[in-house]
Amino acid sequence: MTVALVTGVAGQDGGYLAQQLLAAGTEVHGLVHRPLEALLPTRPWLAEITCHRGDVTDTEGTAALIRELRPDRIFNLAGDSSVGRSWRTPERTGAVCGVAVPAMLAAAGELADRGRDVRFVQASSAEIFGNPAQPRQDERTPIQPINPYGAAKAYAHVMCRIYRDRGLHVSSMVLYPHESPRRSPAFVSRTITAGVVDIVRGRRDHLELGNVSARRDWGWAPEVVQAMIRAAEQPVGDDYVIATGVAHSVEEFVARAFAEVGIADWRPLVRTDPARLRPRDAAELCGDAGRARLLLAWHPTVGFDELVRRLVDAALHASTQAPLAVLT
Ligand SMILES: C[C@H]1O[C@H](OP(=O)(O)OP(=O)(O)OC[C@H]2O[C@@H](n3cnc4c(=O)[nH]c(N)nc43)[C@H](O)[C@@H]2O)[C@@H](O)[C@@H](O)C1=O
Structure with a gap:
């Protein structure tokens, strides 16, 4: 049986990925950095996998877990994925989303050196492109x-x-914003x-x-994680842009969401909160997922309209229910 380790398994993507791996018959282990009892009420799927408590910034601990589990697949989804918050906690963001990764790659490399066909999948981000000059970014777009x-x-x-050049099977998924009812309230969709x-x-x-003129390429999280699973099954690792290829502004998102509940004249209902403006914000991120x-x-x-419809429907439903599926 294939054994997978998913870091960040308590997050939106980690949950969908774990569920899809389980459905495919994979033995799933997940790394969580909060007590399981605190996570289970909002993330019932964690009961179906084996959870290990730890933090990826404990690089020795993560490497030891990889050595012990000897997983066939490692999906690194751990990280504080809020770009806005990273301005307030740059060191923590650097430690979790950056410095933690080579320790995992090195531990996977040790397994590979001993003959294990281990495959590593990294949740990368369109934010590596900064404020790109190209209207559509792909795997060759400069990292700035x-x-x-x-x-x-x-x-x-x-x-x-x-590590890929050194021979390890590593795929880096360049993800654009992708949403679902499980998205944290820190993000603009929620x-x-x-x-x-x-x-x-x-x-x-x-x-x-905050900035309603920003244009983003919003996708549907459950199908974004399918790409991660497929990347791990390829003969070789690679970089992959995962995007819809269509960008919309935050303002268009707002208009669409209000339209879903029958409100056409939404402008008087929206105000700018200067605290929500970021020191720098890419004008537009839009990916070319041709590869x-x-x-x-x-x-x-x-697509965009269907995405907003699903999110508004879920929010309407959650407003009358205990928000079981929504992450806090
Ligand atoms: C690719 C990238 O995608 C995601 O990061 P994000 O795009 O920053 O996500 P967001 O929903 O926080 O912001 C989207 C846009 O919306 C603007 N915006 C306006 N007003 C508010 C506002 O009130 N709240 C928030 N959060 N954003 C606002 C904000 O300035 C930005 O332009 C993550 O998955 C990340 O992990 C990742 O890798």
Whole structure:
């Protein structure tokens, strides 16, 4: 039986990935850095895998776990994925999203040197491209991060290339924002959909946002993680941009979400909160997933309107229920 280790298994992507791996008959181990009892109420799927307590910044501990488990697949999804927060905690972001990665690569390399066919998949990020000149970014786009999160991810991305060149099966997935009802409230998709639903329910009278002109390529998280599984099964590791190829502004997201609940005149309901503006924010990030389409037979099926509809529906549902599936 294939054994997989998923770091960041308590996060949005970690959960979907673990569930898809389990469905494929894989034995799944996950690294969690909070007590399991605190995580289980909002992440019931963790009961179906073997959880190990630890923090990727304890590089010795993570390497020891890899040596002990001898996994066939390692998916590194650990990290504080909030770009905004990385400005307030740049050292922690650097430690978790950057410095932690080579220790895992080295431990995987040791297994490979002993004959194990181990495959490493890194959750990289479009933020490594900074504010790119190219309207569509691909695997050859220059790496020029403009925020602490992007810099940490860029370091990890380059380390993945270095270990791949040394012979390890490593794939680095350059992910664009990808959403689901399990997305943390720190992200704009949840901020918008929760705010719209609160307004509809009469719980507040306006929504506060930061830079609404930013344009992003939003995808559907459950299908983004499929690409990770497929990358691990390729004959060789590679870099893959995983994106829809279509960008929309935050303002368009807001308009679409309000339209879902029948509100056309939304502008009076939205205000700018200067505290939500970032020191620097890419004007537009939009990916060309041509390589993933060709080599992984991966293509996104959930478009922007459908994505917003699903998120608004989930937020409406959660507003009348205990928010079981929503991460806190
Ligand atoms: C590729 C990348 O994708 C994600 O990072 P993100 O794009 O920064 O995600 P977000 O939802 O925080 O921001 C999206 C945009 O929305 C703007 N924005 C406006 N007003 C608010 C606002 O009120 N809150 C937030 N959070 N953003 C706002 C904000 O300035 C930015 O332009 C992560 O998966 C990350 O891990 C990753 O790798």
